[in-house]
Amino acid sequence: MNEPRMTLQFSVNGSEQTIELSPTRRLLDILRLDLGLTGPKEGCGIGRCGACSVLVDGQSTPACLLLACLLQGRSVQTIEGLRNEPVFERVTAALVIASTLTAELRNNPAATAQELEQALHGSLCRCTGYTGLRQAVAELVKS
Structure with a gap:
């Protein structure tokens, strides 16, 4: 049986992406397997641990829970994309100090x-x- 497919267009770390995939693929798998972004990690798989957290349209979101069908036209930022932001240095410095x-x-x-x-x-x-x-x-x- 053929599973349904969709063409997903969304932004990841400021780069426009177009991927043909199943609408039920998890964002975490798309990031890690399709795009090679390994910053988000598989932790609990139920959205509680925070290991897979990414920013979706600026909001912290567990990537293990978000399906491809909900990503159309959205903007995703991973830890890799945050490294270039001035605020990232401030946040990491605060974590180290604290x-x-x-x-x-x-x-x-x-x-x-x-x-x-x-x-x-x-x-x-x-x-x-x-x-x-x-x-x-x-x-x-x-x-």
């Missing part, structure tokens, strides 16, 4: 792994749970 680990290390430059993990109490990495945070702690303690 980081719990940064604060802990400023106050305790010789912090042990246990002290750093305690400082992370209540923090959860949206992509990997605690694994990525624990890896960061291990790297910090080594250096």
